Amino acid sequence: MWDVIGLWIGWLLMLMIYSYPLYKENPAFRTAEHMFIGVTLAISIITNFSNVMRMCVTPLMQGNILMIVPLVLGLMIFSMLIPEYQWVSRYPIGLLVGTGFGLGIRGTIKPNLQDAIIDTITAPTSGGAMAWFNFLYVAVGLICSIMYFMLTFEHKGPLQGPTRIGRLFIMVGLGGYFGNTVLFRFTMLTGRAQFFLQVLKLIPM
Amino acid sequence: MSVLSKLANVDSRVFYWILFIALMVPFLSPIGFPITIAENTRELYEGITEDEVNEGDVWIMNFGYGVSAWPECHPSVTVCTKALFREGAKIIFMGPHYDVELTYNKIHDTVREDFANKVYGEDYVFLGYITGGESAIAQLASNIRSVYPTDHFGTPLDQIPMMQGVNTHEDIAGVLSSDTGDYGVHFMTQWQAAYGSKLAEIGIAMNGSTDLPRWQAGNYFGLSIGSRGGAELEILIGELGEATTAMDSISVSHLLLIFAVILGNIGMVVQRRSS
Numbered sequence: 001m002w003d004v005i006g007l008w009i010g011w012l013l014m015l016m017i018y019s020y021p022l023y024k025e026n027p028a029f030r031t032a033e034h035m036f037i038g039v040t041l042a043i044s045i046i047t048n049f050s051n052v053m054r055m056c057v058t059p060l061m062q063g064n065i066l067m068i069v070p071l072v073l074g075l076m077i078f079s080m081l082i083p084e085y086q087w088v089s090r091y092p093i094g095l096l097v098g099t100g101f102g103l104g105i106r107g108t109i110k111p112n113l114q115d116a117i118i119d120t121i122t123a124p125t126s127g128g129a130m131a132w133f134n135f136l137y138v139a140v141g142l143i144c145s146i147m148y149f150m151l152t153f154e155h156k157g158p159l160q161g162p163t164r165i166g167r168l169f170i171m172v173g174l175g176g177y178f179g180n181t182v183l184f185r186f187t188m189l190t191g192r193a194q195f196f197l198q199v200l201k202l203i204p205m
Numbered sequence: 206m207s208v209l210s211k212l213a214n215v216d217s218r219v220f221y222w223i224l225f226i227a228l229m230v231p232f233l234s235p236i237g238f239p240i241t242i243a244e245n246t247r248e249l250y251e252g253i254t255e256d257e258v259n260e261g262d263v264w265i266m267n268f269g270y271g272v273s274a275w276p277e278c279h280p281s282v283t284v285c286t287k288a289l290f291r292e293g294a295k296i297i298f299m300g301p302h303y304d305v306e307l308t309y310n311k312i313h314d315t316v317r318e319d320f321a322n323k324v325y326g327e328d329y330v331f332l333g334y335i336t337g338g339e340s341a342i343a344q345l346a347s348n349i350r351s352v353y354p355t356d357h358f359g360t361p362l363d364q365i366p367m368m369q370g371v372n373t374h375e376d377i378a379g380v381l382s383s384d385t386g387d388y389g390v391h392f393m394t395q396w397q398a399a400y401g402s403k404l405a406e407i408g409i410a411m412n413g414s415t416d417l418p419r420w421q422a423g424n425y426f427g428l429s430i431g432s433r434g435g436a437e438l439e440i441l442i443g444e445l446g447e448a449t450t451a452m453d454s455i456s457v458s459h460l461l462l463i464f465a466v467i468l469g470n471i472g473m474v475v476q477r478r479s480s
Contacts, residue, residue: 022221043304044303055353096340099340103343103394106394106399107393107398111394111398115419118422119418119422177411177414182459182462183411183433183455184409184410184431186228186458186459186462187410187431188273189228190276190451190458191276193225193229193232194232194276194450197232197233203233
């Protein structure tokens with residue numbers, strides 16, 4: 001019973017949200033939007049609070065005294081809400097930034113630089129003409145795109161040709177990104193269309 | 206007024222209605238567009254089946270997507286869960302979205318028959334929500350219990366049979382990260398690059414352009430891109446599901462969009478010439 005009611009509420013809220021492209025800002029859209037924000041915020045607060053209790057407070061109560069350190073650091077962040085004590089929050093934030101930066105450097109060099117460069121400059125050993133075409137396409141695209149961002153020299157003379165080609169490659173790349181974005185958004189819309197029909201029992205759930 | 210001028214002045218809401226109806230028709234009357242299998246998807250499937258998975262291996266399945274991305278990620282996750290269970294692997298489910306519990310319930314629905322033969326705590330475990338981004342994923346590699354002292358339901362990990370002796374990246378056979386954002390990258394930088402862990406990505410189509418070079422460079426042993434990847438995996442496992450059904454609808458919507466772009470450009474060229 002409650003499942004059915006939940007489905008119909010979801011169906012109705014979906015239509016209220018989709019009223020925006022059809023009828024611009026309207027009361028139905030705003031109601032659904034505000035409900036969404038409120039419920040999301042509530043779930044987020046509860047989930048994160050439970051997580052702090054599970055990861056930190058419960059072990060602390062069970063005698064793991066070291067857990068007081070992250071708990072105090074976490075509480076220090078809230079000092080940014082009090083203007084005269086805002087400086088206190090800089091210490092935990094500085095720790096977070098430093099840790100994140102260190103971890104990022106440790107992990108990023110190999111996959112994002114070393115592996116990517118090796119894969120780009122390694123000539124194909126199989127795959128025939130198409131593999132070679134792809135290899136050269138990537139090589140030319142990479143060199144010309146990097147040259148496009150070489151702003152020390154004016155893009156004239158010998159630099160004019162490669163930088164123009166580089167710009168074309170960047171446009172093709174952005175087109176690819178945009179195409180993938182459209183695919184993602186349409187898939188989400190397709191999911192909603194499927195849900196629309198499922199609730200109406202026109203297709204199986 | 207010419208036909209093109211009339212079309213140029215049509216209310217955009219008409220196009221929205223046409224689009225929404227066009228999306229729904231293939232669900233009511235499937236067309237059956239052919240689906241070819243991409244190499245990255247095939248390698249993902251081959252990496253979680255047959256000789257690549259031993260009975261009793263422990264894998265991590267990261268639900269890095271919320272409810273809104275179910276159509277994109279969930280079909281691939283469904284197939285991968287089925288494949289791993291059928292090879293006798295054990296699975297740790299977890300996720301960085303606060304609606305991770307809904308996705309965990311959803312996987313029980315979509316993999317119902319396989320879950321029926323499995324026992325919680327022995328064949329699979331749900332650790333629940335994880336927060337802390339890259340730092341938490343790095344810590345997970347060195348000490349799972351420091352990130353998850355208990356499972357989602359409050360049972361200490363030491364009391365869960367499946368988790369006996371499982372505490373670091375060395376005890377994990379592989380990671381499948383399905384996400385809409387950064388968590389696949391976090392596993393790549395903090396697990397695959399740092400320790401050489403076996404990692405595959407189940408990503409959304411929007412991230413396909415950035416994920417493909419990582420698969421080509423060997424950082425991911427396999428890659429499924431969006432609902433299309435899900436449809437390919439459904440064909441590979443031989444059980445067609447919601448992604449295959451949705452592909453017709455997506456294809457129709459794209460054809461409509463291409464048609465609209467071409468029509469719009471023709472209209473613009475004609476209007477420019479006439480003025």
